[in-house]
Amino acid sequence: MSDSLCESVDSTNETPSKKTQLEDGSDSLSVIKKAVVVLTRLPEYKISALRPPTPQQFYSEDESHSSSDSDMEWEPEGDSGDSDFSVPDNKQKTGKPTQNDTTKTLPPQTSTNNDSVSEPAPIIISSAFAYCANEITKVRPNLPEEEVKVDMMVLARKRHMRWQRGKIVEIITREDGRLKYKVNFVEKGKSLVSGHHIAFDTTPKLEQLYVGARVVVNCQDETFRPAILAELPSRKNRLRFLVFLDDHIPVYVGLPFLHLVCRPLENVLDDVPDSPHKSFMSRYLRDWPNPHLTQYKAGYILNAELNGVQQRCEVQEVDSSLIHVVFKDNQHKEWIHRGSIRLEHMARFWELRRVQDVSD
Incomplete structure (x- = not known):
C-alpha cells in the first residue's frame, strides 16, 4: 500500500493502434490494449480500517475497555494523559461490563473543607486483575x-x-524438632532466628513467586524490609512486582530487589503484627485477583489518613494500582494503594459493606 493510501482499480479505457500483420496474406487492423492505472482517493472509513492496529487493539474486546483494571470508560473533561484511570466528572460514559467485573459508587459526598468545592464520590471497582x-x-x-x-x-x-x-x-535442632539458625551479621551482632526469619541472599526464580509469598525487599535506602507479594508482573502494572511492606507501604519493584523467605509460615499473615494492615492484607488476599480499588485521576482532591488523622490531599499521579498524593497542610508526598484503608472513600466503602452484611 502506498503512502497516499490510494487504491488501484482496473481501467476500461482502450487505446487503438494500427499494426500491419500478415494473416492469410492480407493486412488487418488489430486493437492493442494498454493498461492504465487510475489512482482513486479512498474514503476515510477505508483509510482507518487499513491503518496498523494500535497495541490496545491486539487484546480481546473484554480486555480493551481499558488498559487498567476497570471495565468502565469515562469521558474526559480535560487532559488525562498521565493516568490510565479516571473518576467521573459531571458526565460519564459506561462501557459494557465484563462478566467478572463489578463496579460500585459511594453515596454522594460533600466536602466540609471551606477552600474546596464538593467532589463526586469515586467509582470503586472489583475486576479481574x-x-x-x-x-x-x-x-x-x-x-x-x-x-x-x-x-x-x-x-x-x-x-x-x-x-x-x-x-x-550454626543450625540448632530443638527438642521438638524445630530448627534454629544462628546468624552473624555482616555489620555487627548475632541472632538466633527461625526459618521464617531468614531469606535467601540470591534472586528468586520467577516460577517460585506467587501472590501472598513472604519476601524481603531491598529498598531504595539500602535497607531490607519484610513484605508480602501482592501483584505479579502483567501488562496492567508494566511488568513489575507490587509488594506491601509490613508497615502498609506499597512499592513496585523489579525481580532483583526481591528475596524469598527460606521457610515461610503456612499462613504468612501470622508473621505480620496485629494491625489494620494485617486486616487489610487478609481481605486483599481473600479477594485476589479481584481487589477493590478506587478510581482517581490527577488533580482529584480527597481525604487520606496521615499520622492517624484524615487529611486533605491531591492526586498528582496514577501508576497502575498506586496513586501519588501530596498533602495540603505540610506538602508531604507519598504513594498510596488505591484500595488502601487509609483512603476515606475505601474506609467508608468497607463500613457500608459491614453494615450491609450485618443487616443481611
Missing part, C-alpha cells in the same frame, strides 16, 4: 525446598522492620 494464570496465581508452587546450610549468606531479621545480611554459623 489479569488474564493469564501465571499472573494471578496465589498458590504456593509445589517445588523442592532449597537447602539452607552452614556458611550460607542470608538476610536475617534483626528487628521487626529491619533485616540485615549475615552468615549462618
